[in-house]
Amino acid sequence: MNLALALRLALGAIVRNKERSLLTVLGIVIGVAAVIVTVSIGAGARASIDQQIANLGSNVVIVIPGSSATQGAHLGLGGAATLTLGDGLAIAHLPHVAAATPLVTLRTQVVSQYGNWQTQIQGAAPTWPFVRNWELSAGTFFSDTDVATSAKVCVIGATVASELFPNADPIGTTIAIRNVPFRVIGVLTTRGHNVFGMDQDDLIVVPYSALMQRLQSSNVRADAVNTLIFSVDDPTNMTGVTADVDALLRARHRIAPSALPDFSIRNTQDVASVATSTALTLQILLASVATVSLVVGGIGIMNIMLVSVTERTREIGLRMAVGAPGRAILMQFLVESATLATVGGAIGVVLGVVGSLVASAIGKFAYQPDLPSIIGALVFSSAVGIFFGYSPARRAATLDPIVALRTE
Amino acid sequence: MTEQALVRTIALSKVFAAGEHRLVAVDRVDFTLARGEFVSIMGPSGSGKSTFMHIIGCLDRPTSGTYLFDGVDVSTIDADARAALRRAKLGFVFQAYNLLPRTSAIENAELPMIYAGLSSRERRDRAVRALLDAGLEERHHLQPPSELSGGQQQRVAIARALVNQPELILADEPTGALDTKTSGEIMTLFQGLNRARGLSVLMVTHEASVARYSQRIVSFLDGRIVNDVPTERYVAGSAVE
Numbered sequence: 001m002n003l004a005l006a007l008r009l010a011l012g013a014i015v016r017n018k019e020r021s022l023l024t025v026l027g028i029v030i031g032v033a034a035v036i037v038t039v040s041i042g043a044g045a046r047a048s049i050d051q052q053i054a055n056l057g058s059n060v061v062i063v064i065p066g067s068s069a070t071q072g073a074h075l076g077l078g079g080a081a082t083l084t085l086g087d088g089l090a091i092a093h094l095p096h097v098a099a100a101t102p103l104v105t106l107r108t109q110v111v112s113q114y115g116n117w118q119t120q121i122q123g124a125a126p127t128w129p130f131v132r133n134w135e136l137s138a139g140t141f142f143s144d145t146d147v148a149t150s151a152k153v154c155v156i157g158a159t160v161a162s163e164l165f166p167n168a169d170p171i172g173t174t175i176a177i178r179n180v181p182f183r184v185i186g187v188l189t190t191r192g193h194n195v196f197g198m199d200q201d202d203l204i205v206v207p208y209s210a211l212m213q214r215l216q217s218s219n220v221r222a223d224a225v226n227t228l229i230f231s232v233d234d235p236t237n238m239t240g241v242t243a244d245v246d247a248l249l250r251a252r253h254r255i256a257p258s259a260l261p262d263f264s265i266r267n268t269q270d271v272a273s274v275a276t277s278t279a280l281t282l283q284i285l286l287a288s289v290a291t292v293s294l295v296v297g298g299i300g301i302m303n304i305m306l307v308s309v310t311e312r313t314r315e316i317g318l319r320m321a322v323g324a325p326g327r328a329i330l331m332q333f334l335v336e337s338a339t340l341a342t343v344g345g346a347i348g349v350v351l352g353v354v355g356s357l358v359a360s361a362i363g364k365f366a367y368q369p370d371l372p373s374i375i376g377a378l379v380f381s382s383a384v385g386i387f388f389g390y391s392p393a394r395r396a397a398t399l400d401p402i403v404a405l406r407t408e
Numbered sequence: 409m410t411e412q413a414l415v416r417t418i419a420l421s422k423v424f425a426a427g428e429h430r431l432v433a434v435d436r437v438d439f440t441l442a443r444g445e446f447v448s449i450m451g452p453s454g455s456g457k458s459t460f461m462h463i464i465g466c467l468d469r470p471t472s473g474t475y476l477f478d479g480v481d482v483s484t485i486d487a488d489a490r491a492a493l494r495r496a497k498l499g500f501v502f503q504a505y506n507l508l509p510r511t512s513a514i515e516n517a518e519l520p521m522i523y524a525g526l527s528s529r530e531r532r533d534r535a536v537r538a539l540l541d542a543g544l545e546e547r548h549h550l551q552p553p554s555e556l557s558g559g560q561q562q563r564v565a566i567a568r569a570l571v572n573q574p575e576l577i578l579a580d581e582p583t584g585a586l587d588t589k590t591s592g593e594i595m596t597l598f599q600g601l602n603r604a605r606g607l608s609v610l611m612v613t614h615e616a617s618v619a620r621y622s623q624r625i626v627s628f629l630d631g632r633i634v635n636d637v638p639t640e641r642y643v644a645g646s647a648v649e
Contacts, residue, residue, distance in 0.1 A: 322520035324523045325487070
């Protein structure tokens with residue numbers, strides 16, 4: 001009996017017992033579909049994290065105010081106004097620091113001649129586009145002169161542009177931020193949503209001096225900034241520069257090297273590695289759950305194949321009586337369980353690809369059917385079928401034909 | 409010896425040992441079946457006739473003694489060689505038909521040829537011819553066993569036994585599940601195949617009326633042959649029934 005014939009016999013047996021075959025392979029179907037969806041979600045998540053990291057700028061270090069204790073009450077990170085413009089200038093003069101910008105932020109309503117919109121206003125230095133690795137789609141960014149004169153100019157994000165100027169060119173027009181007129185001189189390129197679903201294009205950038213003097217309420221400390229962002233000239237200098245900044249700020253804030261600092265330094269490489277390893281851990285977790293379900297599916301196949309061998313004992317006896325050698329019986333049942341598992345795997349692949357498309361539509365990440373994982377899933381499921389089908393097939397092949405023929 | 413016997417056993421024995429109990433199912437049986445002969449084996453349950461039949465059918469091996477099939481000693485060959493012998497030279501017909509369910513008559517008849525490695529075209533041709541020879545009309549060829557009468561099912565089983573052109577047909581109570589009329593038809597079919605083609609048949613049966621269709625009747629009791637006579641000389645009750 002050759003393989004093609006065994007395959008035809010197996011398919012015949014599977015089709016004759018459609019319902020049972022389907023239930024038998026359900027475990028495999030779910031396992032394979034789960035593996036494929038998991039892999040594609042993991043790949044999508046990693047790709048979008050990588051994109052975010054690249055958006056942040058590759059060698060960027062962020063300094064935020066640390067916790068401070070006022071009369072015993074600890075404020076959270078970023079809660080204290082401990083960073084100043086002076087800190088920023090000092091950092092900008094450190095070796096290997098390519099560019100630095102302070103960030104002062106507030107949320108407020110802005111009004112154009114076409115509409116109004118609440119958004120985040122960021123006060124920054126002219127180095128902002130370089131540090132944030134963010135280009136303009138139109139117009140220009142503000143200059144050192146604008147900062148020196150606290151010029152009422154702004155650069156708006158794509159979302160703000162579309163909200164305030166639905167059908168018009170914003171460049172050169174004037175918008176009111178807290179009733180202060182600002183001239184729009186540039187529009188940023190579109191970035192889209194970040195990992196947490198926040199719209200990154202929903203912002204307006206103005207010279208920090210203009211924000212501090214014209215928009216901020218007077219009870220805020222005049223030179224306090226929310227964040228200092230700077231980029232390092234080369235990734236290899238990241239650790240050194242981070243240490244230098246730590247020492248510099250401790251000296252400026254008069255904090256002993258052993259004491260808790262009133263600032264916190266984060267660099268994008270740390271953020272990136274944490275995010276990537278989180279994504280990887282999640283993917284490994286999901287993949288192991290999926291693998292377990294594949295193995296459980298295999299046990300399901302073994303179970304049903306054992307039942308099938310018992311049910312078909314007479315058939316086996318008959319096949320032996322008409323001259324089937326043991327190996328032909330072994331092959332028949334082995335091919336049957338492998339075929340079952342492979343058919344289940346194929347159904348699982350289809351469901352998995354559909355599931356991945358749905359997941360990518362919901363999670364807004366790009367999905368491309370991954371051929372190696374599809375082939376891998378198919379090969380693995382037929383291997384599961386052969387592995388778990390062997391013991392029932394062997395049982396069938398070693399039956400005594402006389403006993404088998406007498407079975408009711 | 410003028411003509412070599414198709415089946416010849418010399419002091420053939422089969423002993424089943426279960427713990428301390430020893431059951432001698434077949435006890436030093438000498439038996440000969442000539443080519444072209446139609447022989448019935450009769451005997452009560454437990455007389456050893458079924459075990460003897462299994463050994464002749466190469467489904468089982470003797471504990472001692474010699475079994476020559478067509479002059480070749482097959483008493484000690486291994487399982488694969490026995491399977492090959494069953495495939496090439498033996499055909500089985502059972503009381504319960506043993507057809508595959510949800511499988512057409514033609515595919516049931518094709519079954520032995522799958523293991524003989526014939527092409528699908530030749531399998532189909534031979535299966536059709538065998539079904540017609542066994543008296544199953546063409547309109548029934550695509551029907552599964554569940555749609556056929558008992559007699560028709562047994563005809564499919566007989567066709568299945570014929571397709572590999574065996575030397576010997578082994579029939580184990582072939583009419584046991586059939587009514588008298590159908591039994592007669594099936595026995596006439598066996599008789600016809602035996603007479604027209606010289607096909608050798610060895611049949612186990614309980615019923616003297618069925619055994620009458622054969623040429624010779626062999627009676628078993630307690631694992632031994634107690635009577636072996638041509639049918640016309642057989643007297644019912646001469647052996648314990």
